[in-house]
Amino acid sequence: MSKLILNQNGVRRKIDFSSPTPLSTVLDMLPHPCGGKGFCGKCRVRIMGKISAPTAAERTMLSREQLRDGVRLACQVTLNGDAQVTVADTAAPAKATSSDVPRKKPLGEKYGLSIDLGTTTICAAVFDLQTGKRCTEGSAANPQARYGADVLSRVESAIQGNGNELSRCIRHALFDLCAQVMMTAKLAPGDVDAAVLVGNTAMLYLLFGLDPTGISTSPFQCDTLFGDFYPADFLPVRRGTKVFVPRCISAFLGADAAAAALACGLHRPGDRMVADLGTNGEILLRSGNELLGCSCAAGPAFEGVGLSCGSPAVDGAVRSVLLSGGRTVYETVNGTSPTGICGSGYTDWFACLRKTGELKKDGTLCADRVYLGDTPLYLSQKDVRAFQLAKSAVRTGMEYLLRSSLDAAPGSLDIAGSFGSALSMRSAVAIGLIPPQLTPVARAVGNAAATGAAMVLLDDSLTQTAYDLASSTKTIPLADQPDFSDRLCDNLTLE
Ligand code: FES
Known part of the structure; x- marks a missing residue:
């Protein structure tokens, strides 16, 4: 049995646990607005001891100094043995004490x-x-x-x-x-x-x-x-x-x-891009002090709407597809029998079909209908075209933002939205959804809009932060760009 010494509000207590175990299951008093995906930063603690190394999400959210100081995201840490953790004053600079840190005030009381x-x-x-x-x-x-x-x-x-x-x-x-x-x-x-x-x-x-x-x-x-x-x-x-x-x-x-x-x-320093991909694709880029945004009419294909066998990401929707031993294998939401295909499933499937040659780079399908394994679910040429349009709209939006910023080298690309939550970055890259320079820093973060709403609900000071962020963002109207149609056509290709 291992020991975790917990310091909270000046009180110290010992918790026994069997290692390895996720820190968040031991510290169940912490808020998790992002559902433990590592991008809201609300579960910060200061911890020392036998613990896992920082994850990519932590390296994005926390500065080098914070990591050196032992500040970590509880949802990302695994306890491998004895450790000491401090909760409540961890988001503050190293020298601060818990009394220096104002408690967050939620928008209501209950x-x-x-x-x-x-x-x-x-x-x-x-x-x-x-x-x-x-x-x-x-x-x-x-x-x-x-x-x-x-x-x-x-x-x-x-x-x-x-x-x-x-x-x-x-x-x-x-x-x-x-x-x-x-x-x-x-x-x-x-x-x-x-x-x-x-x-x-x-x-x-x-x-x-x-x-x-x-x-x-x-x-x-x-x-x-x-x-x-x-x-x-x-x-x-x-x-x-x-x-x-x-x-x-x-x-x-x-x-x-x-x-x-x-x-x-x-809203914090650092060069980052976020793409919230739904029926309406919304992309924002922070580069230095500049905030740029654009909206692209992706249409509902990413959410599985308007496609022959499309489905939102509900039980039974095929959410991932891969090739194994020459066969197409798939996984559905909650493992139930396949009833449709959601956006991430389509993205994977397109990547597989490109590999097998059943789908050409220009989006031509080898047959009128291609079936997914032995299921009745199929893909038509019309489906491919709808998905190509959505993919091209998003890729073009990302390219324009990168082009419009002075120093376009974001350290992270967060793909948000229900489509993004199960998206395989490998497949997204294979079909050319993401510009190559962003590939190494891309990650799926789930429903970030809902997380942001929860963060404001739990901390009233963020009402002003959200206001400042929105009012200082410059919108780039894509349709006004001189070569917009050309870029849109070029980006239809499934790389
Ligand atoms: S719950 Fe850990 S970062 Fe959001």
Whole structure:
């Protein structure tokens, strides 16, 4: 049996454990807004003893000095034997004491909701605001899909007179989803007294019943970019509770992009890029003190929508594919029988088909339909074209940001979004989704927009940080770039 000496708030106690064991399972009092993926930085501790070496995520999140000082991310550390850990004052400089460090103040007092209003999927999580722990989470399809799969078609539908209905249906869906996650956490409406909601600019306009005409036509003027508290009358929460919506960056880059950037640390010094890949691809780059962003109309292919056998990443969706001994093998979400293919599954499959020669570099498929192993799931030429367009839009957006910055050498590329969470970087590179210079620093970080929303919920000082980040980001309008169409065509190739 090994020993962990825990120092917390001036109290010292001993915890026995069998090594090796993840530190986060021993220290279960720490908040984990990013779900332990190593990119929110909220589980920092100072630790010494027999522990694993820093991971790539820690080397991105923490400075060399911090690592030298023993500061680590608890979610990334494995205990290999006896160790001593200090919790609470670890995010502070080495000489600080716990009394120097202001405690983080959440937006409410009891429980809070963090909500990600996506074009295809809506997600909600409940947090205990005293401990910072996530109690439950859930997701559902965005019912506005019946008015169009992408943002533009829904905005057009609203302009043609369906605005009230678009607002009404998403309000109902958010109410139902939040009621469901709160019920799982055994909470009543009176228990929840704070909420943070993120979404792209158009989704927020449609939620609040605002006229989206200005954000959909040149010069793309916004009547509001949010960044304030609003009545939470569409959520099952305590009466009088307000929902905080972080500031959007522009008509094309929403509060979700700002939240993802916050979660991935773009408000701190260091050159980083984050690509939040959903129906609307939003990409941000920090280079020195400059913050640049662009939005690319990827369409819903990455989320498995609009493809013959496409599926969101739900139970039964094929999420990874590889070649083994000349056979195509696959894995589904939760290991159930295959019912569809999600974005990461398609990316892997394309990479395999390129290897076997069944898919040409220009996207030509060797047959009208290619089946996945012995399943009834197949790929058509139309599917390949839809995926090529999405992939090209994202790659082109990344290239423009790199080209627009003075010193384009980001030390990390965080691929966010449900598509990104199961994405194999090897396959993403094989089909040319990522520019070659970013390949060694690319990693999948899951739903960073939701993580950013949770971070704001748990720390009210981040409402201002998110505002500053959004207001200082310059949007690059891709369609205005002189060689945009040429780049888009060139990037259709599956390398
Ligand atoms: S929980 Fe460890 S970095 Fe987010």
